[in-house]
Amino acid sequence: GRLWQCQLQLQSICDVFVDSGQTWTAQMTDANRNWNSVAIAGDGSLFVAAAVSDSTNAAGGLIYTSTSPYSTWTRRDSNRQWSSVIANYDGSYLLATAGYANVLDGIYTSTDKGVSWTRHLPDANWMASAMNRDSTNLVALAYHGTIYTSFDSNKTWYQCSAAGGHTWWTGCMQ
Numbered sequence: 711g712r713l714w715q716c717q718l719q720l721q722s723i724c725d726v727f728v729d730s731g732q733t734w735t736a737q738m739t740d741a742n743r744n745w746n747s748v749a750i751a752g753d754g755s756l757f758v759a760a761a762v763s764d765s766t767n768a769a770g771g772l773i774y775t776s777t778s779p780y781s782t783w784t785r786r787d788s789n790r791q792w793s794s795v796i797a798n799y800d801g802s803y804l805l806a807t808a809g810y811a812n813v814l815d816g817i818y819t820s821t822d823k824g825v826s827w828t829r830h831l832p833d834a835n836w837m838a839s840a841m842n843r844d845s846t847n848l849v850a851l852a853y854h855g856t857i858y859t860s861f862d863s864n865k866t867w868y869q870c871s872a873a874g875g876h877t878w879w880t881g882c883m884q
Contacts, residue, residue, distance in 0.1 A: 744764075746761060747796075752798070752843065756801030760795040784824075803819065803841075804823070807839050807851075830864065836853075
């Protein structure tokens with residue numbers, strides 16, 4: 711299987727291997743990027759990487775997509791401090807969170823493999839997100855405890871907890 715190793719919060723190196731860890735190849739080494747998240751569609755058709763900052767873009771981080779870990783990576787949405795990104799099984803639906811440190815932002819979705827993004831939910835320090843295989847059930851976690859869920863593919867969001875009390879760094883869904 712494919713595994714990714716990113717030196718999060720460090721330099722520009724994102725390594726990928728497809729041979730059970732025998733060989734590693736550095737990707738996107740042209741600039742300093744502080745990677746926060748990577749995602750691979752379950753069927754292997756889309757690779758997504760999100761940076762909280764990127765030296766090629768003074769205004770903030772970027773999201774990159776590729777159809778192969780070794781092919782060209784395409785710059786997508788920018789000027790945000792991306793904290794997480796996830797993909798559904800076929801890569802047709804992406805969910806990303808933005809907001810980091812003292813920068814408040816939102817939840818973003820893409821239904822065209824990362825070409826365009828739509829903003830959702832109120833400003834917060836969004837840290838993590840999760841979804842099920844067919845992207846009908848979604849969850850978004852904020853740093854200071856707020857949890858939102860959607861059970862209808864992003865049509866309706868429900869606040870499940872008030873801010874405060876917990877610090878969320880990651881989430882998962884089966």
